Amino acid sequence: MPGISKAFSPILDRIRPGLLLAAFLLVLPALVACGDDDSGDGGTLTVFAAASLTSSFNELGEAFEDANEGVTVEFNFAGSQALATQLAEGASADVFASANLTQMGRVVEADLVDGEPVIFAQNRLAILVPAGNPANVQSILDLGDPDLKLVLAAEDVPVGRYAREVLAIAEQSAEFQNRNPEFTDFNVVSNETNVLQVVTRVRLGEADAGIVYETDVTPDVVGEVTLIPIPPEFNVIADYPIAALSDGDTDLALSFIEFVRSSEGRQILADWGFLPVEPE
Protein backbone atom coordinates (compact mmCIF):
# COMPACT_ATOMS: atom_id res chain seq x y z
CA MET A 1 0.00 0.00 0.00
CA PRO A 2 1.48 3.38 -0.93
CA GLY A 3 2.54 5.46 2.03
CA ILE A 4 0.59 8.57 1.19
CA SER A 5 -2.76 6.92 0.96
CA LYS A 6 -2.00 5.09 4.18
CA ALA A 7 -1.31 8.34 5.96
CA PHE A 8 -4.36 10.11 4.58
CA SER A 9 -6.94 7.39 4.50
CA PRO A 10 -8.11 7.77 8.13
CA ILE A 11 -8.64 11.48 7.60
CA LEU A 12 -10.27 10.93 4.26
CA ASP A 13 -12.46 8.24 5.78
CA ARG A 14 -13.68 10.67 8.32
CA ILE A 15 -14.40 13.59 6.07
CA ARG A 16 -15.54 11.79 2.94
CA PRO A 17 -19.25 11.81 3.74
CA GLY A 18 -18.98 15.50 4.54
CA LEU A 19 -17.12 16.18 1.30
CA LEU A 20 -19.75 14.36 -0.67
CA LEU A 21 -22.55 16.24 0.99
CA ALA A 22 -20.74 19.53 0.40
CA ALA A 23 -20.27 18.66 -3.25
CA PHE A 24 -23.95 17.80 -3.54
CA LEU A 25 -24.99 21.06 -1.89
CA LEU A 26 -22.67 23.00 -4.20
CA VAL A 27 -24.00 21.36 -7.33
CA LEU A 28 -27.67 21.62 -6.44
CA PRO A 29 -28.03 25.43 -6.69
CA ALA A 30 -26.08 25.34 -9.95
CA LEU A 31 -28.60 22.88 -11.37
CA VAL A 32 -31.52 24.94 -10.15
CA ALA A 33 -29.98 28.10 -11.56
CA CYS A 34 -29.81 26.56 -15.02
CA GLY A 35 -33.50 27.30 -15.38
CA ASP A 36 -33.42 31.08 -15.45
CA ASP A 37 -31.02 32.73 -17.81
CA ASP A 38 -32.02 36.22 -18.78
CA SER A 39 -30.57 36.80 -22.21
CA GLY A 40 -31.08 39.87 -24.38
CA ASP A 41 -31.05 43.44 -23.11
CA GLY A 42 -34.70 44.23 -23.82
CA GLY A 43 -35.76 41.13 -21.95
CA THR A 44 -37.42 37.89 -22.94
CA LEU A 45 -41.11 37.63 -23.64
CA THR A 46 -42.57 34.20 -23.01
CA VAL A 47 -45.78 33.50 -24.89
CA PHE A 48 -47.98 30.46 -24.24
CA ALA A 49 -50.05 30.02 -27.37
CA ALA A 50 -52.58 27.51 -28.73
CA ALA A 51 -51.10 24.91 -31.07
CA SER A 52 -53.19 26.25 -33.97
CA LEU A 53 -51.34 29.59 -33.65
CA THR A 54 -47.91 28.01 -34.21
CA SER A 55 -47.15 29.34 -37.70
CA SER A 56 -48.83 32.73 -37.39
CA PHE A 57 -47.36 33.49 -33.97
CA ASN A 58 -43.86 32.44 -35.01
CA GLU A 59 -44.08 35.08 -37.72
CA LEU A 60 -45.65 37.61 -35.35
CA GLY A 61 -42.86 36.95 -32.86
CA GLU A 62 -40.17 37.61 -35.46
CA ALA A 63 -41.90 40.83 -36.54
CA PHE A 64 -42.19 41.91 -32.90
CA GLU A 65 -38.49 41.20 -32.31
CA ASP A 66 -37.64 43.28 -35.41
CA ALA A 67 -39.75 46.14 -34.12
CA ASN A 68 -38.29 45.98 -30.60
CA GLU A 69 -34.50 45.97 -30.43
CA GLY A 70 -33.06 43.47 -27.96
CA VAL A 71 -36.32 41.72 -27.19
CA THR A 72 -36.45 37.95 -27.52
CA VAL A 73 -39.79 36.18 -27.91
CA GLU A 74 -40.05 32.59 -26.76
CA PHE A 75 -43.07 30.42 -27.49
CA ASN A 76 -44.62 27.42 -25.85
CA PHE A 77 -47.15 25.94 -28.28
CA ALA A 78 -49.50 23.20 -27.10
CA GLY A 79 -53.17 22.45 -26.73
CA SER A 80 -54.78 25.38 -24.87
CA GLN A 81 -56.00 23.01 -22.15
CA ALA A 82 -52.41 21.86 -21.54
CA LEU A 83 -51.15 25.46 -21.41
CA ALA A 84 -53.91 26.48 -19.00
CA THR A 85 -52.96 23.57 -16.73
CA GLN A 86 -49.28 24.46 -16.89
CA LEU A 87 -50.08 28.05 -15.95
CA ALA A 88 -52.39 27.00 -13.13
CA GLU A 89 -49.65 24.71 -11.82
CA GLY A 90 -47.19 27.60 -11.67
CA ALA A 91 -45.49 27.83 -15.07
CA SER A 92 -44.28 31.37 -15.62
CA ALA A 93 -45.15 33.24 -18.80
CA ASP A 94 -46.00 36.76 -19.91
CA VAL A 95 -48.78 36.18 -22.44
CA PHE A 96 -51.43 33.49 -22.90
CA ALA A 97 -53.28 33.10 -26.21
CA SER A 98 -56.00 30.45 -26.06
CA ALA A 99 -58.10 28.85 -28.80
CA ASN A 100 -61.28 29.16 -26.78
CA LEU A 101 -62.84 31.08 -23.92
CA THR A 102 -63.13 28.05 -21.65
CA GLN A 103 -59.39 27.52 -21.29
CA MET A 104 -58.74 31.26 -20.94
CA GLY A 105 -61.47 31.23 -18.29
CA ARG A 106 -59.53 28.66 -16.24
CA VAL A 107 -56.52 30.97 -16.16
CA VAL A 108 -58.69 34.00 -15.30
CA GLU A 109 -60.33 32.03 -12.49
CA ALA A 110 -56.93 31.09 -11.11
CA ASP A 111 -56.37 34.85 -10.85
CA LEU A 112 -53.37 34.80 -13.15
CA VAL A 113 -54.52 37.34 -15.74
CA ASP A 114 -53.67 41.01 -15.65
CA GLY A 115 -56.70 42.97 -16.86
CA GLU A 116 -59.27 41.48 -19.22
CA PRO A 117 -58.65 39.00 -22.04
CA VAL A 118 -59.49 40.34 -25.50
CA ILE A 119 -60.52 38.39 -28.57
CA PHE A 120 -57.94 39.08 -31.27
CA ALA A 121 -58.80 36.53 -33.94
CA GLN A 122 -61.40 34.07 -35.11
CA ASN A 123 -61.18 30.83 -37.00
CA ARG A 124 -63.49 28.33 -38.66
CA LEU A 125 -63.46 24.58 -38.77
CA ALA A 126 -62.83 22.38 -41.77
CA ILE A 127 -62.48 18.73 -42.67
CA LEU A 128 -58.99 17.50 -43.45
CA VAL A 129 -58.41 14.42 -45.58
CA PRO A 130 -55.16 12.75 -46.70
CA ALA A 131 -53.89 13.32 -50.24
CA GLY A 132 -55.88 11.16 -52.61
CA ASN A 133 -58.87 11.23 -50.25
CA PRO A 134 -59.02 7.40 -49.84
CA ALA A 135 -62.46 7.44 -48.18
CA ASN A 136 -63.80 9.85 -50.83
CA VAL A 137 -65.11 12.42 -48.38
CA GLN A 138 -66.93 15.19 -50.25
CA SER A 139 -68.72 16.95 -47.41
CA ILE A 140 -69.47 16.78 -43.72
CA LEU A 141 -72.44 14.53 -44.55
CA ASP A 142 -69.98 11.76 -45.50
CA LEU A 143 -68.49 11.65 -42.00
CA GLY A 144 -71.39 9.48 -40.82
CA ASP A 145 -69.98 6.45 -42.68
CA PRO A 146 -69.36 3.78 -40.01
CA ASP A 147 -66.21 2.57 -41.82
CA LEU A 148 -64.63 5.99 -42.02
CA LYS A 149 -61.80 6.49 -39.54
CA LEU A 150 -62.31 9.91 -38.00
CA VAL A 151 -59.71 11.53 -35.76
CA LEU A 152 -60.65 14.42 -33.49
CA ALA A 153 -58.93 16.27 -30.71
CA ALA A 154 -59.99 15.29 -27.19
CA GLU A 155 -63.04 17.00 -25.73
CA ASP A 156 -61.08 19.35 -23.47
CA VAL A 157 -58.95 20.55 -26.38
CA PRO A 158 -60.63 23.61 -27.94
CA VAL A 159 -60.69 22.21 -31.48
CA GLY A 160 -62.07 18.95 -30.11
CA ARG A 161 -64.95 20.78 -28.49
CA TYR A 162 -65.65 22.90 -31.59
CA ALA A 163 -65.55 19.77 -33.74
CA ARG A 164 -68.13 18.06 -31.55
CA GLU A 165 -70.37 21.12 -31.81
CA VAL A 166 -70.09 20.97 -35.60
CA LEU A 167 -70.83 17.23 -35.68
CA ALA A 168 -73.82 17.71 -33.38
CA ILE A 169 -75.24 20.38 -35.70
CA ALA A 170 -74.66 18.15 -38.72
CA GLU A 171 -76.22 15.12 -37.06
CA GLN A 172 -79.45 17.02 -36.44
CA SER A 173 -79.85 18.07 -40.06
CA ALA A 174 -82.32 16.35 -42.38
CA GLU A 175 -79.65 16.07 -45.09
CA PHE A 176 -77.39 14.11 -42.78
CA GLN A 177 -80.16 11.81 -41.64
CA ASN A 178 -81.20 11.12 -45.23
CA ARG A 179 -77.64 10.33 -46.18
CA ASN A 180 -76.97 8.13 -43.13
CA PRO A 181 -80.27 6.42 -42.26
CA GLU A 182 -78.58 3.77 -40.10
CA PHE A 183 -76.37 6.26 -38.28
CA THR A 184 -75.56 5.53 -34.65
CA ASP A 185 -72.30 7.30 -33.91
CA PHE A 186 -69.21 8.73 -35.58
CA ASN A 187 -66.35 6.25 -35.89
CA VAL A 188 -63.81 8.28 -33.92
CA VAL A 189 -60.61 6.22 -33.64
CA SER A 190 -58.42 8.58 -31.63
CA ASN A 191 -58.65 11.68 -29.47
CA GLU A 192 -55.51 13.74 -29.89
CA THR A 193 -54.25 16.29 -27.38
CA ASN A 194 -53.80 19.14 -29.83
CA VAL A 195 -54.80 20.09 -33.34
CA LEU A 196 -51.35 19.52 -34.85
CA GLN A 197 -51.55 15.87 -33.87
CA VAL A 198 -54.88 15.58 -35.67
CA VAL A 199 -53.20 17.05 -38.76
CA THR A 200 -50.36 14.53 -38.41
CA ARG A 201 -52.73 11.54 -38.21
CA VAL A 202 -54.41 12.69 -41.42
CA ARG A 203 -51.14 13.53 -43.10
CA LEU A 204 -49.81 10.03 -42.42
CA GLY A 205 -53.01 8.59 -43.86
CA GLU A 206 -53.83 6.80 -40.59
CA ALA A 207 -57.11 8.69 -40.43
CA ASP A 208 -59.56 9.03 -43.31
CA ALA A 209 -60.59 12.43 -42.04
CA GLY A 210 -59.99 14.84 -39.20
CA ILE A 211 -61.68 18.02 -38.08
CA VAL A 212 -59.28 20.91 -37.73
CA TYR A 213 -59.18 24.68 -38.21
CA GLU A 214 -59.27 26.21 -41.67
CA THR A 215 -55.84 27.68 -40.89
CA ASP A 216 -54.18 24.31 -40.37
CA VAL A 217 -53.13 23.68 -43.96
CA THR A 218 -49.76 25.39 -43.64
CA PRO A 219 -47.06 25.25 -46.34
CA ASP A 220 -45.56 22.29 -44.45
CA VAL A 221 -48.46 20.01 -45.23
CA VAL A 222 -49.70 21.37 -48.55
CA GLY A 223 -49.84 18.51 -51.04
CA GLU A 224 -50.15 15.89 -48.33
CA VAL A 225 -53.62 16.86 -47.19
CA THR A 226 -56.73 18.41 -48.66
CA LEU A 227 -59.06 20.78 -46.87
CA ILE A 228 -62.79 20.35 -47.34
CA PRO A 229 -64.72 23.41 -46.16
CA ILE A 230 -67.63 23.01 -43.79
CA PRO A 231 -70.60 25.13 -44.97
CA PRO A 232 -71.61 28.01 -42.68
CA GLU A 233 -74.89 26.38 -41.64
CA PHE A 234 -72.91 23.60 -39.94
CA ASN A 235 -69.82 25.56 -38.97
CA VAL A 236 -68.94 27.34 -35.73
CA ILE A 237 -66.69 30.30 -35.08
CA ALA A 238 -63.66 29.75 -32.87
CA ASP A 239 -62.76 32.76 -30.73
CA TYR A 240 -59.13 33.33 -29.75
CA PRO A 241 -58.65 35.40 -26.56
CA ILE A 242 -55.27 36.79 -25.52
CA ALA A 243 -54.21 38.19 -22.13
CA ALA A 244 -51.19 39.46 -20.23
CA LEU A 245 -50.31 37.35 -17.20
CA SER A 246 -50.05 39.00 -13.83
CA ASP A 247 -46.77 37.45 -12.69
CA GLY A 248 -44.97 38.22 -15.96
CA ASP A 249 -43.44 41.31 -17.54
CA THR A 250 -46.74 43.13 -17.97
CA ASP A 251 -45.43 46.11 -19.98
CA LEU A 252 -43.74 43.92 -22.55
CA ALA A 253 -46.76 41.61 -22.62
CA LEU A 254 -49.17 44.47 -23.27
CA SER A 255 -47.00 45.84 -26.05
CA PHE A 256 -46.94 42.40 -27.68
CA ILE A 257 -50.74 42.15 -27.46
CA GLU A 258 -51.02 45.64 -28.93
CA PHE A 259 -48.74 44.52 -31.77
CA VAL A 260 -50.85 41.42 -32.44
CA ARG A 261 -53.92 43.65 -32.72
CA SER A 262 -52.19 46.33 -34.81
CA SER A 263 -52.81 46.50 -38.56
CA GLU A 264 -49.44 44.80 -39.14
CA GLY A 265 -50.30 42.02 -36.71
CA ARG A 266 -53.78 41.60 -38.17
CA GLN A 267 -52.28 41.35 -41.64
CA ILE A 268 -49.99 38.51 -40.54
CA LEU A 269 -52.93 36.69 -38.95
CA ALA A 270 -55.01 37.20 -42.09
CA ASP A 271 -52.13 35.86 -44.22
CA TRP A 272 -52.30 32.63 -42.24
CA GLY A 273 -56.04 32.39 -42.77
CA PHE A 274 -57.39 33.78 -39.51
CA LEU A 275 -60.21 36.30 -39.27
CA PRO A 276 -58.50 39.09 -37.32
CA VAL A 277 -60.67 41.05 -34.92
CA GLU A 278 -60.22 44.83 -34.97
CA PRO A 279 -59.83 46.48 -31.56
CA GLU A 280 -62.90 48.49 -30.66
Add this chain to the structure above:
Amino acid sequence: MIDQPSPATGADSGRGYPSGGWRRLQRPGALLWASTIVLLGFILVPLLAIFLRGFEDGQLVRPLGDPVVQEALTLSLITTAVSLVVSVLFGTPTAYLLARHRFRGRSVILTLIDLPMVLPPAVAGIALLIAFGRRGVLGPTLSDLFGIELPFTMAAVVMAQTFVAMPLYVRSARAGFETIDDEHLQIAATMGLSRFTIFRVITLPLTLPALLSGAVLTWARALGEFGATIMFAGNFIGRTQTMPLAIYQSLEGGDLSTAIALSGILIVVSFTVLVIFQVLTRSASSMVR
Protein backbone atom coordinates in the same frame (compact mmCIF):
# COMPACT_ATOMS: atom_id res chain seq x y z
CA MET B 1 -4.50 2.60 9.69
CA ILE B 2 -6.51 1.35 12.63
CA ASP B 3 -5.25 4.04 15.00
CA GLN B 4 -8.13 6.33 14.21
CA PRO B 5 -11.33 4.40 13.91
CA SER B 6 -14.01 6.04 11.85
CA PRO B 7 -16.72 7.82 13.82
CA ALA B 8 -19.29 5.28 12.77
CA THR B 9 -17.63 2.53 14.75
CA GLY B 10 -16.99 2.32 18.44
CA ALA B 11 -13.85 3.86 19.94
CA ASP B 12 -12.13 0.61 20.74
CA SER B 13 -13.36 -1.50 17.91
CA GLY B 14 -10.50 -3.16 16.14
CA ARG B 15 -7.83 -1.62 18.32
CA GLY B 16 -5.06 -4.11 18.74
CA TYR B 17 -6.96 -6.98 17.17
CA PRO B 18 -5.76 -8.35 13.88
CA SER B 19 -9.35 -8.98 12.82
CA GLY B 20 -10.52 -5.49 13.82
CA GLY B 21 -10.30 -4.03 10.33
CA TRP B 22 -12.50 -6.74 8.98
CA ARG B 23 -15.00 -6.40 11.79
CA ARG B 24 -15.22 -2.70 11.18
CA LEU B 25 -15.74 -3.28 7.48
CA GLN B 26 -18.66 -5.51 8.27
CA ARG B 27 -20.61 -2.62 9.76
CA PRO B 28 -22.13 -0.19 7.27
CA GLY B 29 -20.34 3.16 7.20
CA ALA B 30 -22.07 6.50 7.57
CA LEU B 31 -21.73 7.23 3.85
CA LEU B 32 -23.65 4.11 2.92
CA TRP B 33 -26.53 5.07 5.15
CA ALA B 34 -26.45 8.71 4.10
CA SER B 35 -26.67 7.85 0.39
CA THR B 36 -29.40 5.32 1.01
CA ILE B 37 -31.47 7.82 2.97
CA VAL B 38 -31.09 10.48 0.26
CA LEU B 39 -32.10 7.98 -2.44
CA LEU B 40 -35.02 6.68 -0.45
CA GLY B 41 -36.28 10.17 0.18
CA PHE B 42 -35.96 11.01 -3.49
CA ILE B 43 -38.19 8.05 -4.33
CA LEU B 44 -40.64 8.28 -1.46
CA VAL B 45 -41.35 12.01 -1.32
CA PRO B 46 -43.02 12.23 -4.75
CA LEU B 47 -44.89 8.96 -4.27
CA LEU B 48 -46.18 9.98 -0.86
CA ALA B 49 -47.14 13.38 -2.26
CA ILE B 50 -49.61 11.63 -4.57
CA PHE B 51 -51.33 10.03 -1.61
CA LEU B 52 -51.14 13.12 0.61
CA ARG B 53 -52.80 15.23 -2.09
CA GLY B 54 -55.11 12.36 -2.92
CA PHE B 55 -56.44 11.89 0.60
CA GLU B 56 -56.67 15.63 1.25
CA ASP B 57 -60.17 15.90 -0.13
CA GLY B 58 -61.03 12.37 -1.12
CA GLN B 59 -59.61 12.95 -4.59
CA LEU B 60 -58.06 9.54 -4.57
CA VAL B 61 -61.30 7.70 -4.01
CA ARG B 62 -63.89 9.77 -5.84
CA PRO B 63 -62.77 9.15 -9.43
CA LEU B 64 -62.66 5.38 -8.88
CA GLY B 65 -66.24 5.21 -10.11
CA ASP B 66 -65.33 7.35 -13.12
CA PRO B 67 -65.72 5.33 -16.33
CA VAL B 68 -62.50 6.89 -17.69
CA VAL B 69 -60.57 5.40 -14.77
CA GLN B 70 -62.29 2.02 -14.95
CA GLU B 71 -61.87 1.72 -18.71
CA ALA B 72 -58.18 2.67 -18.51
CA LEU B 73 -57.51 0.23 -15.67
CA THR B 74 -59.30 -2.63 -17.44
CA LEU B 75 -57.57 -1.91 -20.72
CA SER B 76 -54.15 -1.69 -19.05
CA LEU B 77 -54.64 -5.00 -17.24
CA ILE B 78 -55.81 -6.80 -20.39
CA THR B 79 -53.15 -5.43 -22.73
CA THR B 80 -50.25 -5.91 -20.31
CA ALA B 81 -51.38 -9.49 -19.63
CA VAL B 82 -51.39 -10.24 -23.36
CA SER B 83 -48.03 -8.51 -23.81
CA LEU B 84 -46.59 -10.60 -21.00
CA VAL B 85 -47.92 -13.86 -22.47
CA VAL B 86 -46.52 -12.97 -25.89
CA SER B 87 -43.16 -12.03 -24.35
CA VAL B 88 -42.93 -15.30 -22.41
CA LEU B 89 -44.07 -17.47 -25.32
CA PHE B 90 -41.54 -16.03 -27.75
CA GLY B 91 -38.93 -14.87 -25.26
CA THR B 92 -38.33 -18.16 -23.45
CA PRO B 93 -37.19 -20.23 -26.46
CA THR B 94 -35.17 -17.29 -27.77
CA ALA B 95 -33.47 -16.81 -24.41
CA TYR B 96 -32.74 -20.55 -24.23
CA LEU B 97 -31.20 -20.56 -27.70
CA LEU B 98 -29.01 -17.58 -26.90
CA ALA B 99 -27.96 -18.93 -23.50
CA ARG B 100 -27.26 -22.58 -24.32
CA HIS B 101 -25.92 -22.45 -27.85
CA ARG B 102 -23.02 -20.77 -29.57
CA PHE B 103 -23.38 -19.93 -33.23
CA ARG B 104 -22.35 -17.27 -35.72
CA GLY B 105 -24.23 -14.04 -35.38
CA ARG B 106 -25.23 -14.75 -31.79
CA SER B 107 -23.79 -11.54 -30.44
CA VAL B 108 -25.53 -9.57 -33.18
CA ILE B 109 -28.86 -11.10 -32.17
CA LEU B 110 -28.12 -10.36 -28.50
CA THR B 111 -27.54 -6.71 -29.29
CA LEU B 112 -30.57 -6.41 -31.55
CA ILE B 113 -32.89 -7.92 -28.96
CA ASP B 114 -31.59 -5.54 -26.32
CA LEU B 115 -32.00 -2.55 -28.62
CA PRO B 116 -35.65 -1.68 -27.85
CA MET B 117 -34.70 -1.53 -24.18
CA VAL B 118 -32.36 1.42 -24.67
CA LEU B 119 -34.31 2.96 -27.54
CA PRO B 120 -36.47 5.98 -26.63
CA PRO B 121 -40.13 4.85 -26.72
CA ALA B 122 -40.92 7.70 -29.11
CA VAL B 123 -38.59 6.10 -31.65
CA ALA B 124 -40.30 2.77 -31.10
CA GLY B 125 -43.66 4.45 -31.72
CA ILE B 126 -42.58 6.03 -34.99
CA ALA B 127 -40.90 2.82 -36.11
CA LEU B 128 -44.06 0.79 -35.50
CA LEU B 129 -46.15 3.40 -37.28
CA ILE B 130 -43.86 3.50 -40.30
CA ALA B 131 -43.79 -0.30 -40.44
CA PHE B 132 -47.40 -1.22 -39.70
CA GLY B 133 -49.28 2.01 -40.35
CA ARG B 134 -51.80 2.25 -43.15
CA ARG B 135 -49.24 3.76 -45.48
CA GLY B 136 -46.31 2.05 -43.78
CA VAL B 137 -43.91 -0.49 -45.20
CA LEU B 138 -46.00 -3.56 -44.29
CA GLY B 139 -49.33 -1.92 -43.49
CA PRO B 140 -50.83 -1.97 -47.00
CA THR B 141 -49.89 -5.64 -47.47
CA LEU B 142 -51.49 -6.60 -44.15
CA SER B 143 -54.59 -4.71 -45.13
CA ASP B 144 -54.82 -6.23 -48.63
CA LEU B 145 -54.09 -9.81 -47.64
CA PHE B 146 -55.78 -10.12 -44.27
CA GLY B 147 -57.88 -7.00 -43.96
CA ILE B 148 -55.93 -6.05 -40.83
CA GLU B 149 -55.41 -2.41 -39.94
CA LEU B 150 -53.36 -2.12 -36.78
CA PRO B 151 -53.20 1.56 -35.77
CA PHE B 152 -55.86 2.66 -33.27
CA THR B 153 -56.53 -0.92 -32.15
CA MET B 154 -55.92 -2.82 -28.93
CA ALA B 155 -53.50 -4.99 -30.90
CA ALA B 156 -51.42 -1.88 -31.55
CA VAL B 157 -51.26 -1.21 -27.81
CA VAL B 158 -50.04 -4.77 -27.20
CA MET B 159 -47.46 -4.44 -29.97
CA ALA B 160 -46.09 -1.19 -28.55
CA GLN B 161 -45.88 -2.68 -25.05
CA THR B 162 -44.30 -5.94 -26.22
CA PHE B 163 -41.79 -4.11 -28.40
CA VAL B 164 -40.36 -2.08 -25.53
CA ALA B 165 -40.82 -4.62 -22.71
CA MET B 166 -39.91 -8.02 -24.15
CA PRO B 167 -36.09 -7.47 -24.03
CA LEU B 168 -36.26 -7.32 -20.24
CA TYR B 169 -37.74 -10.80 -20.10
CA VAL B 170 -35.30 -12.26 -22.65
CA ARG B 171 -32.37 -10.76 -20.78
CA SER B 172 -33.41 -12.13 -17.43
CA ALA B 173 -34.37 -15.56 -18.81
CA ARG B 174 -31.09 -15.82 -20.69
CA ALA B 175 -29.10 -15.03 -17.54
CA GLY B 176 -31.08 -17.77 -15.78
CA PHE B 177 -30.49 -20.39 -18.47
CA GLU B 178 -26.77 -19.58 -18.52
CA THR B 179 -26.39 -20.60 -14.87
CA ILE B 180 -27.56 -24.16 -15.44
CA ASP B 181 -24.80 -26.70 -14.99
CA ASP B 182 -24.17 -28.82 -18.08
CA GLU B 183 -23.80 -31.85 -15.82
CA HIS B 184 -27.45 -31.83 -14.81
CA LEU B 185 -28.50 -31.82 -18.42
CA GLN B 186 -25.96 -34.52 -19.34
CA ILE B 187 -27.27 -36.86 -16.67
CA ALA B 188 -30.84 -36.24 -17.74
CA ALA B 189 -29.90 -36.81 -21.37
CA THR B 190 -28.21 -40.14 -20.61
CA MET B 191 -31.40 -41.19 -18.83
CA GLY B 192 -33.09 -40.83 -22.18
CA LEU B 193 -35.40 -37.99 -21.23
CA SER B 194 -36.80 -35.87 -24.02
CA ARG B 195 -35.91 -32.21 -24.55
CA PHE B 196 -39.23 -31.05 -23.18
CA THR B 197 -39.11 -33.31 -20.15
CA ILE B 198 -35.60 -32.11 -19.33
CA PHE B 199 -36.76 -28.54 -19.70
CA ARG B 200 -39.81 -29.10 -17.53
CA VAL B 201 -38.13 -31.19 -14.83
CA ILE B 202 -34.70 -29.59 -14.58
CA THR B 203 -34.30 -26.33 -16.44
CA LEU B 204 -37.60 -24.72 -15.55
CA PRO B 205 -37.47 -25.26 -11.76
CA LEU B 206 -33.84 -24.13 -11.64
CA THR B 207 -34.47 -20.95 -13.59
CA LEU B 208 -37.89 -20.08 -12.21
CA PRO B 209 -36.64 -17.14 -10.13
CA ALA B 210 -34.95 -15.62 -13.17
CA LEU B 211 -38.00 -16.18 -15.35
CA LEU B 212 -40.30 -14.71 -12.74
CA SER B 213 -38.20 -11.63 -12.20
CA GLY B 214 -37.96 -11.13 -15.94
CA ALA B 215 -41.71 -11.49 -16.24
CA VAL B 216 -42.36 -8.94 -13.51
CA LEU B 217 -39.96 -6.41 -15.02
CA THR B 218 -41.52 -6.90 -18.43
CA TRP B 219 -45.02 -6.53 -17.09
CA ALA B 220 -44.13 -3.38 -15.19
CA ARG B 221 -42.45 -1.88 -18.23
CA ALA B 222 -45.51 -2.70 -20.35
CA LEU B 223 -47.82 -1.17 -17.75
CA GLY B 224 -45.85 2.07 -17.87
CA GLU B 225 -45.58 2.21 -21.65
CA PHE B 226 -46.64 5.62 -22.92
CA GLY B 227 -44.69 7.08 -25.83
CA ALA B 228 -44.88 4.22 -28.29
CA THR B 229 -48.51 3.58 -27.41
CA ILE B 230 -49.80 7.10 -27.99
CA MET B 231 -47.90 7.35 -31.26
CA PHE B 232 -48.84 3.99 -32.72
CA ALA B 233 -52.18 3.19 -31.12
CA GLY B 234 -53.61 6.67 -30.62
CA ASN B 235 -55.74 7.65 -27.68
CA PHE B 236 -59.30 6.38 -27.37
CA ILE B 237 -61.10 5.53 -24.14
CA GLY B 238 -61.75 1.83 -23.72
CA ARG B 239 -59.79 0.87 -26.82
CA THR B 240 -56.29 2.33 -26.70
CA GLN B 241 -56.27 4.69 -23.72
CA THR B 242 -54.19 2.83 -21.14
CA MET B 243 -53.52 4.17 -17.65
CA PRO B 244 -50.49 6.30 -18.57
CA LEU B 245 -52.37 7.85 -21.50
CA ALA B 246 -55.35 8.57 -19.28
CA ILE B 247 -53.05 10.21 -16.72
CA TYR B 248 -51.51 12.35 -19.44
CA GLN B 249 -54.82 13.43 -20.90
CA SER B 250 -56.47 14.22 -17.58
CA LEU B 251 -53.47 16.19 -16.40
CA GLU B 252 -53.35 18.16 -19.66
CA GLY B 253 -57.04 18.87 -19.42
CA GLY B 254 -56.61 20.13 -15.86
CA ASP B 255 -58.44 17.19 -14.28
CA LEU B 256 -55.83 16.76 -11.60
CA SER B 257 -57.97 14.57 -9.35
CA THR B 258 -58.43 11.91 -12.03
CA ALA B 259 -54.72 12.04 -12.83
CA ILE B 260 -53.89 11.62 -9.13
CA ALA B 261 -56.36 8.78 -8.67
CA LEU B 262 -54.97 6.92 -11.68
CA SER B 263 -51.42 7.44 -10.42
CA GLY B 264 -52.37 6.23 -6.95
CA ILE B 265 -53.86 3.06 -8.43
CA LEU B 266 -50.73 2.44 -10.49
CA ILE B 267 -48.49 2.88 -7.44
CA VAL B 268 -50.57 0.45 -5.38
CA VAL B 269 -50.75 -2.09 -8.20
CA SER B 270 -47.02 -1.87 -8.89
CA PHE B 271 -46.15 -2.16 -5.22
CA THR B 272 -48.41 -5.17 -4.75
CA VAL B 273 -46.91 -6.91 -7.75
CA LEU B 274 -43.39 -6.30 -6.47
CA VAL B 275 -44.28 -7.81 -3.11
CA ILE B 276 -45.89 -10.86 -4.75
CA PHE B 277 -42.82 -11.15 -6.94
CA GLN B 278 -40.45 -11.12 -3.98
CA VAL B 279 -42.46 -13.74 -2.16
CA LEU B 280 -42.55 -15.87 -5.29
CA THR B 281 -38.85 -15.63 -6.03
CA ARG B 282 -38.01 -16.34 -2.42
CA SER B 283 -40.07 -19.51 -2.37
CA ALA B 284 -38.76 -20.43 -5.82
CA SER B 285 -35.13 -20.08 -4.73
CA SER B 286 -35.76 -22.02 -1.53
CA MET B 287 -37.25 -24.77 -3.70
CA VAL B 288 -34.06 -24.81 -5.72
CA ARG B 289 -31.93 -25.17 -2.62
